[in-house]
Amino acid sequence: MIEIALLIGFFCFAIALILNLYRLAKGPSIADRVLALDTMVINGIAILILYGMYEGTAVYFEASLLFAMVGFLSTVAYCKFILRGDIIE
């Protein structure tokens, strides 16, 4: 049962990724793209966790945590750049 659920999950998040990609490509504004990228990272984390379950290993935890951290930081950095130009001031 979980197997099937996992496959459905994979499928869903894959579709989500494609939708993010659509927004990333379409824009129109850079903020849209940043939002799309941020969402992509989160969906990526979801896929990673699903993959960990699929393989039965917890080895991808750090990667997920770091992805979350880094996704946040880079989104903030992009936005700060849009807002102020100078991201550390």
Add this chain to the structure above:
Amino acid sequence: MTDLTLNHWIVAPIILPALLAPIIVLAMRHDLFLQRVFSIAGTLALLAIAIGLTVQAAGGPPQSYELGNWDAPFGIVMVLDRLSALMVLLTGVLALVVVSYATASGWDRRGRHFHALFQFQLMGVCGAFLTGDLFNLFVFFEVLLIASYGLMLHGGGAKRTRAGVQYVAVNLVGSTLFLIAVGALYGVTGTLNMADMAVRAAQVPAADQAIFQTAGVLLLIVFAIKAATVPVQFWLPGAYANAPGPVAALFAIMTKVGAYAILRVYTLVFGAAAGDAAWLAADWLLPAALITLAVGMVGVLGAKGLVRLVCFAVIGSMGTLMIAIALFTPQATTAALYYLLHSTFAAAALFLLVDQVVARRRAAGDRIETAPRFLHLGLFAALFFAGAIGMAGMPPLSGFVGKLLVLDAAAAVPQMGLIWAVVLITSLICIVGFARAGSTIFWKADSLAPPSDQDQRAAAPSQPAPSLAVGAVSAMVVGMAALTLFAGPITGYLDATAAQLYEPAGYIRAVLGPDALAGR
């Protein structure tokens, strides 16, 4: 493996500057005097160690040093043989001259962290010469490159920084290629240790040969970039011409790192025992080297600036060196090594000298045109003359002997006529180029105000020549003279060095143990 014979001195040329540099950063960041003292002392120590290592290397077979006490090929090894010892020694000599010059001329005051970067640079160069591991070679390449970026940009300026962008960008492409090549080599041989790779080169199956040899050629291009060999020489004039004088002089060893790497890898891994891939580099290198020589010397003739002239002379000298390397015979390699020593001194001498001259010509800079005469013009003219005849390969300095050795070695190969023609014709071009430049800069300047010793002294009685700076230049000239004078014993050492290169079994046994070649 054998702790009893462990020779820690082998890593000393790497560890010493690697520890000295952070100490300089930590403890004496704000005290230039201390930095100078420690930097010069450290360089002296390096030279002493290098001399010791050279003596050791001359006295026996190659020795290896297994870092982390892991058996080769699983860990990283440093290998001391005649060639690596020689290169470290050359580094030490050059470094001492350059650091003295930088201190004497005040170059080290024009920006931050000169001495720390300098020591790191030495670490990288020595590491590249000593390592027996291909990936570790990459790492040391990067160390020496990044230190050289810092040094090259020392002092700043719009043109220099832009040239720096180019220099860094080109080298990054080079590093990328290096990694591709190393990766591919690992992908087929399953090892990174060069001695082990040499053993495995013979076992690479036919199906993998294309990958193996492609990797070999890519690696050759990487080293050729460092060695400023056509067609990947374009970066050098911009980079060296815009580097501070002492740094450009130190860079004289950097092109040699490329030459060294070619000699090492293409005699060891792609040498006689490499089966289908044997002597891979030879066919590619010789034409490139001949064109390099021509491009360099034509550049000398066409240069409108003194610095650029020296840059092209360096390219030309790399061409000559590469010709000798490309022949891949022991005799030619002896010639190559001799020429390598010589051209390092010659390039350093000219860069240091030109630095002094440019500083004195003020607004005229390095342009090859008439400018007001300056104090001690005669002294600098004499030094320039010496550097020029060294670079042009005229007697009595070592360039002539080097050229004779190269020509003599080339006599044994079918391409003799071509090689001789190119070498000799480019020599003439070089002579004419240097004569033009020198007579314009030093003689015409003289003619603006007719010479009078009394006038000179009266004009500025209080300004002595920066004798240490001039001494540094002179030291390089003396070095060339010494190379000539002691050409016999030196070529004796080099002969044995070349013999070691063409008989890699000794190297392989030193690294992998006495039974390494039992299967052969």
Add this chain to the structure above:
Amino acid sequence: MEALVASGVGAMTAAGVYLILRARSFPVIVGLAMLSYAVNVFLFATGRLALDLPPVISKSAEAYTDPLPQALVLTAIVISFGMTAVIVVLALRAYLESGDDAVDIGATDSESADPPPDDPGDPPGEKEGAGR
């Protein structure tokens, strides 16, 4: 999977090469970053591909992927980070010094890279009379 990785490496390389052939420092730097991505994957892949065989020793694992290229890539990543940082700062400084971020320099070098020694700023060495 092999084809995907190989073509991915190829695509990143191609994009990187195209960008390093531009005339401004910024795209060149981005191109170099792309090249370093490409080469990192290349180097990693020389250990061949494996799914779910991380090289962490455990009793349950029956096999491991090749750890050595991974270690090499780690080193390479760090180094290329250092290099990228330097070139970014360098490009920035070049821009600030010259007011233009073109990467080409003229062929003529008749103007010295250094200001004449009597310019304001640090004096050259000879006044110090070292070696006296």
Add this chain to the structure above:
Amino acid sequence: MDLALIVMLPFLGALLPGLMIRAGRDACALATGSVTLLALILLLAHAPAVFAGEVIQARWEWLPALGLNVTFFLDGLGFLFAGLILGIGLLIICYARYYLSRKDPMGRFYVFLLLFQGAMVGVVLSDNVLLLLIFWELTSLSSFLLIGYWKHLPEGRQGARMALAVTGLGGLAMIAGMLLLGQIVGSYDISEIIKHGPEIQDSPLYAPALILILLGCFTKSAQFPFHFWLPHAMAAPTPVSAYLHSATMVKAGIFLLARLWPALAGTDLWFYLVATTGLFTMVMAAWIALFKDDLKGLLAFSTVSHLALVTFLFGLGTPMGAIAGIFHIINHASFKAALFMTAGIVDHETGTRDIKKLGGLMGLMPITGTIASLAALSMAGVPLLNGFLTKEMMLHEALATDWAGIPGVVGLAAAVGALFSVSYSFRYIAHVFFGKRPEKFDHPPHDPPAGMYLPPALLIVPVVLIGLFPAAVAGPMVAVASGAVVGGPLPDYYLAIWHGFNLTLVASLVALAGGAFLLYRHAQAKAFREKFPRPEAKRIFESVVESCATLANRVTDALHDGSLRRIMAVTVSTAVIGGALAFMGAEHGAGAREGVPAAPIAVLTWAVLIGACIALVAFHRNRLLTLVIVGVVGVIVSLGFVYLSAPDLALTQISVEVVTVILLLLALNFLPKETPRESSSPRRARDGAIAALAGLGVGGLIFAILNRDFAIPTISDFHLANSKPGGGGTNVVNVILVDFRGFDTFGEIIVLGIAALAIYALLDGALKGPAVKRLQSWVPDQERARDRHPMMLVVATRVMLPLSLLVGVYIFLRGHNDPGGGFIAGLVVAIAFLMQYMASGYGWAERRVKIDYHLMIGWGVLAAGFTGVGAWIAGRPFLTSDFTYVTLPVVGTFEIATALAFDVGVFLTVVGSVMVALANLSRLARTTEAPVSDAPMDVDPTRRGRPAEEEG
């Protein structure tokens, strides 16, 4: 030994003049003269042995591997030349003392002269062709200095450059020729080479060797078509001309012809090359000399002509020719040196060398006039003077020689040459010392001091004595020198004035009469000559060199135009083409490895990657967007690493990526936000093609690798097997990094450290000079939001900082056994600090960070380094690791590994480097505008309505 001393004395002595000039000009000249005299005495001491037919040798090994040895030998030929060089040298030194004015730096002159003298002596005494080459080139160099001695004269500089270029060309050709000769014989010793004449002449290499060597000789001796440099070398001070162009340098070429005569002479090729060149040059140069109005110009071309005479004689390839040649060398040296010196005296006294402005000087300076006249008459070949004897011999040999089967041509040409020679010689006398005296001289000329006229006078002594008593005075010398040249028994010959009334004498008399007549009709002859174009050598040479230089400049600058695009395009293309050729040139088999199946999600991710790459190229002009896309690529690469069993890589890649993006954003703030469209369509197409090929190449290469197994077991099997037992960790990647290949990591952190130092130095420098001006006047190119430090982020980071640090520690500690380690931990901590910097700003955060990041880097490298050095104490190699398990109460058992200490070094360096780089970069922005508020957040509700208290 003393042979070497003869050579070395001038070189060692060259140190003296520079010093002695401090004691005055006389002391300087005296010191220089003593050196030469001493050498001459040493040489003469060997005279008995030499005249007894002995060959004196001296030999030291120098570079035996090459066959380059310091070997000298002294035979008759060497003795003759060395004697001329030193003897005339001595006279020149004396003469120059009085010739040079007070304004001329005399010390330098004598230094150059001695260097030249040593080089010349070296040339004539060398018994090794390579050694000879060295001295040969030294003569070129030192003569370059001598000719250019008067640097303020442009003619001097040009003349010197021309001489250097021409003789340099010859020298290089000769290197090749000599090496070929050495190849044939198997030795570079001259005494060996000249024993192998037949062998050499049979070798297929003979012709090229001969031509190359002759190129050397003819350039040095100014033979056609290389005669043009010599007259321009006359810009030198007269002592130099007298020395170089009478006795020494130009004779070096002749010397070599004589020296190698046994090895090379006697073939048809030799005859046609050497004799023809000599004959032609003789006539041509004499004709030119006739019309030179410059005294030294006249003498210069007469020298060319007389050297040609000797060349012709050697070219005959007969012993008699050789004898005559040797004899003429002696004669020519004596009268020509005297002539140059008298020309110098005339110049010195009257202030001009222009024959048209001179005349009737005999009455004013009788001594000079007499000396000059005697020397000129000898040059003309008037009987009872030495010139007559060799002219007779030359005519005799010429009349007896056929050229290509045509008799008489040679004789006729020789006679014509002799006729011209007579004419210009008479002109030197008639138009300078006789005839109409000019209206006025600046100061009335008179004979110079004795020191100046004695040297030429001394030279006239042999001119007359040999002319009168040839056999007695010159006989032994000619015999022994010719014997050395011929290398065998000499034919019977008589050195005598009277050989009977024969064709030769007729020719000689005709030449004398004709010459006198020609001088009489000089004006008409000149008018006749004016009809022909006379290319001016100097201008042609200069324009050839200049156009070569210009061409070289154009080509070089066009190639090395400083374009990074070109460098990149060429580099990448080289790699692509080289790689492709290598690949296609070797055998390639398809791999047999079973592939990993591609899951749909992997295909999707791949598609995203490809799309991102395309988008990157398509949108690269929008720089911010570029960075976003790079972010996408980074995420995908990291995900790929995770998916393909490389968690460590994924962690590193993703954290490095974010730091890189931040770095680029910081820089982009100042840079233009758009990349202008600059490349033309063809260029973009070209770039696209290069890029596509590069991608194809790299992708193809890795594809080929991926599809095969390791043919040879990889060394990483060892790493997997020994990670836990030997390295004490289960994360093999980490154990490789900190242990198996810890040295790589050591280098790697040093790279990071250096990067930080370099960045610091760069940015520190940017805060001075034009950069800071530009920064201060910098205006943001986009509208900026008003709050710099949004409150929500500030609050969030306050919570996240301690948590992130905790995560950093966690990742650090587990690294040895699980994915993680010092590097990643360092990045995590750096990222945590970065968040703080971004949230509350540089100023605020900087004041709260008590750590000096520079020190962190230093300590990091030292920690790693000393961990490595620590192993030395245990007698192990650098970086040998150790680990142990420690059990403590309460805490339990845990592992302590030296590798951890090493990893601490890594950690510190990483944090320090990242922070130095980013902090300094953001510091740059602080110079642009009014300082930013030091408050942690802009919108601070706590400050409402009450004065905020100072925080922190």
Add this chain to the structure above:
Amino acid sequence: MDFLIEAIIAFLIIAAGFFGIVGSFGLAKLPDLMTRLHGPTKATTLGIGGVLIASMLYFIGERGEFSWHELLITLFLFLTAPITANFIAKSFLHRRMSAEERERLPAPGGEHGWATFDAPPVDPEDEAPALAAVRRRKP
């Protein structure tokens, strides 16, 4: 494994997948940046939360050990998502709003405008020493 737990896990995964799609669909479909922002901030967060809880349960069920890691990630995402949204929204206000649209924004009510458009109140006495401190630190 317990069927119930399995069922819960399966449900959570599927629900998470559903919300994941919805969030991204919203991102793709909705007409302007501000509305698009609603999709990812909520739906995706719940999606990832569901996955994480499922994973937690899965490892409890599978290995019998409680894995807290997922909780940490969830917490982290919940902490950061509003900040991200806030920044995107601010970017929108700053970059994508015309002058008229800004006029039409509801007023904050006090004497100061929204932080993106209006500089924060400056108390000269408050700022002066701090500025001086920053100036001092300049090299």
Add this chain to the structure above:
Amino acid sequence: MRLFHRLFPHPFLTLTLVVVWLMLVNTVSAGHLVLGLILGAVIPLLTAPFWPARPKIRRFPTIVAYVSIVLYDIVKANVHVAWLVLFVPAGKLRSRFVTVPLSLTTPEAITVLAGTITMTPGTVSADVSADGRALLVHCLDAPDDQAVVDEIKQRYEARLKEIFE
């Protein structure tokens, strides 16, 4: 007790860190407890300068209640947003900005409120006023401005006021 205060000046943060540490290492052992305590003590000391004025947090039951409400609202919000996204045509959405005046005064409290607003039904906190007295909230579909404001103030702000002030 004094010693405790000196060692752990921020006991709440220390406690959090210890718990997070144990979550990270995923084991509860004496060794890790010791290590966690050490880290929990050291890290707050290191980071103290970055969080100068730390709010006092009170009323733990209120916190629990607040968290529960928020979690419930998040789930609800998701269903609601899903409905809006999937089934309501874009043109029919009554999206708008509203101003939420604030009575909270600490940045921490305002931030938590803004975060909560973002995570809960149909609203995103877009900005704060320059003086910190109001939040700008964007509603995806809000027929009535005042209702949104009221709900936020009653449901969340009041509780946060209790917790933080």
